[in-house]
Amino acid sequence: MKSVTVAGIDCGTNxxxxxxxxxxxxxxxEIVPRILRVIRLGQDVDKTHRFAQDALDRAYTxxxxxxxxxxQHPVDAIRFVATxxxxxxxxxxxFEDGIEQILGVRPEVIPGTEEADLSFLGATSVVSRGELEPPYLVVDLGGGSTELVLGGDGIDAPSTQVQAAFSMDIGSVRMTERHLRHDPPSETExxxxxxDIDEHIDEAFRMVPAGRTRTIIGVSGTVPR
Structure with missing residues (x-):
């Protein structure tokens, strides 16, 4: 296979x-290690369902x-996904028009199900055989959404094959703006x-048999290191 140089841009809520x-x-x-910038694109989106101009300006910067x-590092292909x-x-x-003018590529707005699949693929691709016990439950805790993705057991189904997934509209930014109105937040908040989180997780567990999990893998900047 001829080598190709590719770039990936992942634009989330935060x-x-x-x-x-x-x-x-x-x-x-790796040619250029991951570069991350906090832009808080999802500022007030949970309430207004619109991008604020300040948030767009941060994204464009x-x-x-x-x-x-x-x-400085020409690529053969680039994919820009937004969630x-x-x-x-x-x-x-x-937002899409502005990004296309700057980067020459139009953002691809992917559904929560595809976001879940990509998170699982990325997380399990770096797991060495025998290092962790399957089935894996990948938890992608983002700013606007959270995905739970369960893979196979490595026997009846490959450990890197998605068996069940669910995307929830809960995340660090969304929950903060929806409930935590003071700093520090009140006990009521x-x-x-x-x-709110428990209600979504209960729904997710009806779709994803998390009880089969042997290893939990957390991804995204919100997950504690």
């Missing part, structure tokens, strides 16, 4: 990331920085947030 790598028969070889990096906040924003065309 942050945007760029990575550039060369891919060949031996796998992926990060995109311009990424354009400079890409100019929860962009799914919810009625003025997402404005915390209780409201917990109740």
């Amino acid at each position: 942050s945007i990331r760029l990575k550039i790598a060369r891919v060949d028969d031996q796998g992926m070889h 990060a995109a311009a920085e990424f354009a400079g990096v890409l100019a 929860s906040a962009t799914r919810d924003a009625v003025n997402r065309d404005t 915390i209780a409201e947030a917990i109740a």
Whole structure:
């Protein structure tokens, strides 16, 4: 296989990331390590269902920085995916147009199910055989949404094969703006947030048999290191 140089940009509710790598028969070889910028694109989207101009400006500033990096490291292909906040924003065309003008690529707004699949693929691709016990439950805790994805057991189904997935409209930004109106938040606000989260998790567990899990893998910047 001829090697190709590719770039991936992941634009979530809270942050945007760029990575550039060369891919060949031996796998992926990092050229530019992940660059992450906190842009809070989802500012007030849960309440207004629109991108705020301040949030768009922050996204465009990060995109311009990424354009400079890409100019120094030409790629054969680039994929820009946008997730929860962009799914919810009625003025997402404005965001897509602005990004396309800066980077020459139009954001691809992916559904929660595809976001879940990609999170699982990325997380399990770096797990060495025998290192962790399957089935794996990948938890992608983002700013606007959270995905639970369960894979196979490595016997009846490959451990890297998705068996069940569910995407919830809960995340660090969304819950903060929806419930935590003071700093520090009141006990009532915390209780409201917990109740909201529990309701979504109960629904997720009806779709994803999390009791089969042997290893939990957390991804995204919200997961504690």
